[in-house]
Amino acid sequence: MDNQAKKTALRGISYGLYVIGTKVGDDVNAFTGNWVTQTSFTPPLVAIGVKKGTNSSEGIHESGVFSVNVLETGQQDLATAFFKPMSRVGNKFGDIEFSTHTTGSPILSDALSWFECKVVHEYSEGDHVIYIGEVIDAGVNREGKPLTLQETGMYYGG
Amino acid sequence: MDNQAKKTALRGISYGLYVIGTKVGDDVNAFTGNWVTQTSFTPPLVAIGVKKGTNSSEGIHESGVFSVNVLETGQQDLATAFFKPMSRVGNKFGDIEFSTHTTGSPILSDALSWFECKVVHEYSEGDHVIYIGEVIDAGVNREGKPLTLQETGMYYGG
Numbered sequence: 001m002d003n004q005a006k007k008t009a010l011r012g013i014s015y016g017l018y019v020i021g022t023k024v025g026d027d028v029n030a031f032t033g034n035w036v037t038q039t040s041f042t043p044p045l046v047a048i049g050v051k052k053g054t055n056s057s058e059g060i061h062e063s064g065v066f067s068v069n070v071l072e073t074g075q076q077d078l079a080t081a082f083f084k085p086m087s088r089v090g091n092k093f094g095d096i097e098f099s100t101h102t103t104g105s106p107i108l109s110d111a112l113s114w115f116e117c118k119v120v121h122e123y124s125e126g127d128h129v130i131y132i133g134e135v136i137d138a139g140v141n142r143e144g145k146p147l148t149l150q151e152t153g154m155y156y157g158g
Numbered sequence: 159m160d161n162q163a164k165k166t167a168l169r170g171i172s173y174g175l176y177v178i179g180t181k182v183g184d185d186v187n188a189f190t191g192n193w194v195t196q197t198s199f200t201p202p203l204v205a206i207g208v209k210k211g212t213n214s215s216e217g218i219h220e221s222g223v224f225s226v227n228v229l230e231t232g233q234q235d236l237a238t239a240f241f242k243p244m245s246r247v248g249n250k251f252g253d254i255e256f257s258t259h260t261t262g263s264p265i266l267s268d269a270l271s272w273f274e275c276k277v278v279h280e281y282s283e284g285d286h287v288i289y290i291g292e293v294i295d296a297g298v299n300r301e302g303k304p305l306t307l308q309e310t311g312m313y314y315g316g
Contacts, residue, residue, distance in 0.1 A: 006296040009271035010196055010204070012228035012304045016172030037195040038168055038315045039207035040284025046168070047205050047288060049197035070170035113167040121281050123290060126198020130205060130290065132281060138164040146170045148306070157196045 007158035015149040015157070017079045019069040020048060021098070021106035024059035028106045030093065031056045032082040034149050034156050035128070036068060044135040046117060049128040055085070057129050060119060066133055067105035067116040071147040078110060079147065102137035113140040165316035173307040173315070175237045177227040178206060179256070179264035182217035186264045188251065189214045190240040192307050192314050193286070194226060202293040204275060207286040213243070215287050218277060224291055225263035225274040229305040236268060237305065260295035271298040 015034035022029050035049030048066065050057040060066045071079055078096065086093035088106075098106040103116045117133025124130070149155065173192035180187050193207030206224065208215040218224045229237055236254065244251035246264075256264040261274045275291025282288070307313065 001293070001295050002297070005271070005298045006202060006273065006293055008298045009228060009273045009296040010202065010293065012174070012271050013194055013196060013204075013226075014172060014174030014304055014306045015195070016170070035195045035197055036171055037173070037193045037205065037207065038171060039193055039205070039288045040286045041316070042285050043283075044164060044168065045284045045286075045288075046171075047195065047197070047207075049195065049205075068171075070167060113163070113170050115164065115167040120283065123279050123281070125201075125278065126203045127200050128198045128203075130197045130203075132288065135159070135164055135168065137159050138167040139160070140163045140166045146172055148172045148308075150306075158199070 011155050011158045013157060017071060017147050017149045017152060019071065019079065019082050019108055021067040021069065022056055022059040023063040023065055023104040024055065028088055029056050029059045030082050030086065030106050032079050039132065045132055046135060047130055047132050049130055051128050052124065060131055064119045065103035065105050065116065066131065067103065067107055067114055069108045069111035070113045072112040072144040073147050073151060075147050076152050111141060112144045112146060114138065169313050169316045171315060175229060175305050175307045175310060177229065177237065177240050177266055179225040179227065180214055180217040181221040181223055181262035182213065186246055187214050187217045188240050188244065188264050190237050197290065203290055204293060205288055205290050207288055209286050210282065218289055219280065222277045223261035223263050223274065224289065225261065225265055225272055227266045227269035228271045230270040230302040231305050231309060233305050234310050269299060270302045270304060272296065
């Protein structure tokens with residue numbers, strides 16, 4: 001296989017950019033991710049890819065829950081804020097406010113919309129764990145166009 | 159859970175639009191799909207969601223292989239051609255030319271780029287089967303911007 005062709009072709013997959021959260025014991029954690037797709041309508045399932053060995057991946061594995069915060073076009077700064085580990089202070093990561101709903105995973109107050117999931121299956125053969133979650137709660141904060149990875153000029157894939 | 163909020167939030171996931179092919183015995187099959195994400199770099203893995211009970215899903219299950227053709231912005235017609243079943247005549251679906259490479263899955267000559275996979279895992283609890291494939295071959299036909307689902311005004315999710 002031509003390694004450069006593999007990279008280019010895989011970077012042809014289009015993505016959004018999300019803040020994915022989880023519950024870690026009595027704490028919460030969140031990271032920026034783009035490997036997200038729905039995989040079933042009934043029940044509503046989504047698959048996410050999470051880097052193996054990270055606090056977030058271990059948190060999702062332990063708690064069995066995660067949230068996906070859909071960001072709005074223009075909210076790149078909100079996405080990149082979670083490139084580095086963010087400690088919770090009360091109901092904030094820095095100055096970024098969140099709340100919790102059904103699973104205890106963080107829901108960002110400024111996200112366009114969000115859904116939270118209960119893990120029903122995981123597959124961990126690669127360098128990322130694939131968590132398949134059933135959507136058990138969801139909310140919409142406002143109408144808007146979602147942030148895409150393409151808009152940011154960044155990529156994660158290849 | 160608020161069903162309308164769930165739909166809206168899940169439709170906030172951003173996608174491309176692909177022609178996904180497989181080998182079915184000595185024949186080939188292809189359909190239009192958007193539930194595609196990479197899920198590992200090493201080995202390179204991707205996850206796809208394929209409607210249960212379709213010829214394509216059964217084909218992938220039986221053959222253990224699939225291809226993903228990345229389309230270019232403006233190629234909506236090429237995508238929608240595969241909304242209906244297309245019979246192969248020689249190396250064409252109608253007037254759409256394809257070839258085969260490593261797995262025998264169809265590679266569209268007009269695609270921007272493509273990769274083909276060997277199924278390493280499947281999960282079939284929902285109304286779609288999630289196939290996780292290891293990328294074993296890939297090619298790039300030209301430089302270009304990928305077709306997004308948003309561009310087409312269609313959606314499949316919610």
